[in-house]
Amino acid sequence: xxxxxxxxxxxxxxxxxxxxxxxxxxxxxxxxxxxxxxxxxxxxxxxxxxxxxxxxxxxxxxxxxxxxxxxxxxxxxxxxxxxxxxxxxxxxxxxxxxxxxxxxxxxxxxxxxxxxxxxxxxxxxxxxxxxxxxxxxxxxxxxxxxxxxxxxxxxxxxxxxxxxxxxxxxxxxxxxxxxxxxxxxxxxxxxxxxxxxxxxxxxxx
Amino acid sequence: xxxxxxxxxxxxxxxxxxxxxxxxxxxxxxxxxxxxxxxxxxxxxxxxxxxxxxxxxxxxxxxxxxxxxxxxxxxxxxxxxxxxxxxxxxxxxxxxxxxxxxxxxxxxxxxxxxxxxxxxxxxxxxxxxxxxxxxxxxxxxxxxxxxxxxxxxxxxxxxxxxxxxxxxxxxxxxxxxxxxxxxxxxxxxxxxxxxxxxxxxxxxxxxxxxxxxxxxxxxxxxxxxxxxxxxxxxxxxxxxxxxxxxxxxxxxxxxxxx
Numbered sequence: 001x002x003x004x005x006x007x008x009x010x011x012x013x014x015x016x017x018x019x020x021x022x023x024x025x026x027x028x029x030x031x032x033x034x035x036x037x038x039x040x041x042x043x044x045x046x047x048x049x050x051x052x053x054x055x056x057x058x059x060x061x062x063x064x065x066x067x068x069x070x071x072x073x074x075x076x077x078x079x080x081x082x083x084x085x086x087x088x089x090x091x092x093x094x095x096x097x098x099x100x101x102x103x104x105x106x107x108x109x110x111x112x113x114x115x116x117x118x119x120x121x122x123x124x125x126x127x128x129x130x131x132x133x134x135x136x137x138x139x140x141x142x143x144x145x146x147x148x149x150x151x152x153x154x155x156x157x158x159x160x161x162x163x164x165x166x167x168x169x170x171x172x173x174x175x176x177x178x179x180x181x182x183x184x185x186x187x188x189x190x191x192x193x194x195x196x197x198x199x200x201x202x203x204x205x
Numbered sequence: 206x207x208x209x210x211x212x213x214x215x216x217x218x219x220x221x222x223x224x225x226x227x228x229x230x231x232x233x234x235x236x237x238x239x240x241x242x243x244x245x246x247x248x249x250x251x252x253x254x255x256x257x258x259x260x261x262x263x264x265x266x267x268x269x270x271x272x273x274x275x276x277x278x279x280x281x282x283x284x285x286x287x288x289x290x291x292x293x294x295x296x297x298x299x300x301x302x303x304x305x306x307x308x309x310x311x312x313x314x315x316x317x318x319x320x321x322x323x324x325x326x327x328x329x330x331x332x333x334x335x336x337x338x339x340x341x342x343x344x345x346x347x348x349x350x351x352x353x354x355x356x357x358x359x360x361x362x363x364x365x366x367x368x369x370x371x372x373x374x375x376x377x378x379x380x381x382x383x384x385x386x387x388x389x390x391x392x393x394x395x396x397x398x399x400x401x402x403x404x405x406x407x408x409x410x411x412x413x414x415x416x417x418x419x420x421x422x423x424x425x426x427x428x429x430x431x432x433x434x435x436x437x438x439x440x441x442x443x444x445x446x447x448x449x450x451x452x453x454x455x456x457x458x459x460x461x462x463x
Contacts, residue, residue: 003267003271003274003422003424006263006266006419006421006422008262010421011258011259011263011414012255014414015259018248019251022244023244025240026245029241030233032236033233034233036236037229058292059296060289060293062288062292063286073401173413173416174413176293176409176413177406181243181247185243188402192236192239196232199229
């Protein structure tokens with residue numbers, strides 16, 4: 001059967017829906033800046049960035065990793081970053097044998113060092129794998145950063161999370177769009193701090 | 206690395222950092238301001254995109270819905286950050302969650318064995334064209350994403366898709382690059398910005414909107430008790446809005462995939 005008609009007004013309404021949640025992040029600019037500052041200090045000490053998320057955020061994890069390793073702005077130094085979502089053998093192996101909540105925690109236990117940064121992404125803040133990953137990272141001494149959506153969920157509330165930025169929308173698509181902007185800004189501002197080592201004071205290290 | 210302060214874009218963007226003051230609080234204030242500026246930029250850019258493309262987004266979604274209704278599948282491709290968008294786009298159609306209707310979609314960047322085999326044996330320029338040649342058939346949809354619009358492997362992918370009668374959708378940035386002059390792209394959406402980051406952010410909205418419009422135009426999947434996209438229980442379904450043309454047809458008729 002024929003699909004129903006699509007109207008331009010629908011497209012306009014969908015774009016309009018983005019405006020308020022995106023502007024909402026501006027109120028968290030201090031949290032973004034603080035996260036970048038702490039991340040830059042870890043990179044400065046030789047740490048690497050470890051990124052993870054389930055479902056759609058697996059692709060964000062890969063995007064963040066490539067952003068840091070191969071910057072789009074020519075001349076910016078490569079920084080070490082890995083995504084825990086690309087090794088299907090390990091991801092499905094751990095999920096099958098131990099459980100899906102352990103896929104990131106397992107990799108962090110065996111791939112991370114205390115100086116590293118763990119960045120977990122969860123569109124509704126309720127991803128068990130992200131929560132377990134961040135908790136494991138925190139126990140090992142990593143800096144822990146979370147990008148969440150919705151009301152932040154259990155991830156934003158976890159004591160194991162040092163820095164959290166919440167995209168306040170219940171629509172996972174809008175949350176993702178805000179996350180893309182936030183991690184682009186994270187990348188850029190980490191470089192700003194790294195190029196001014198005087199700003200990397202001991203209290204964030 | 207030596208730097209030319211006078212010509213360094215970072216020095217002009219963040220002049221405070223180059224004033225040799227160790228005041229961390231003031232630096233933090235400056236980067237907060239920069240964050241707020243970027244948020245304003247992306248909202249403004251999305252405004253430009255929708256002002257220019259609303260009609261064409263609707264037309265493209267209508268074509269995509271027709272293709273799916275005829276048993277078509279979607280193939281998504283792109284390089285680097287755009288590869289992650291291609292995978293996200295494919296997964297969004299295939300596993301939208303929350304009761305939205307799943308549709309057949311493949312990311313052409315997920316199989317590292319295929320990508321490295323083609324790159325090693327033939328060349329990176331053919332990695333999408335060869336996969337499209339192997340998989341695609343009439344009524345399928347090819348969606349390629351590029352911030353510059355200049356990737357040779359995307360252009361070849363579109364050419365192969367055109368030869369096979371696919372519906373072709375391009376999502377590009379800047380001035381559209383070579384994709385803008387390709388005769389193989391039916392619907393091209395160009396995000397007019399000089400920032401690769403802002404382009405990617407607005408492109409994400411473009412494909413999210415295309416997905417939502419496409420799914421809204423199709424009958425819901427009775428097996429799922431399907432709803433309009435946008436969140437079902439979260440009340441974000443476009444079908445609930447006035448004048449939105451309906452969030453999916455309620456006739457409940459299943460589509461034949463093959």
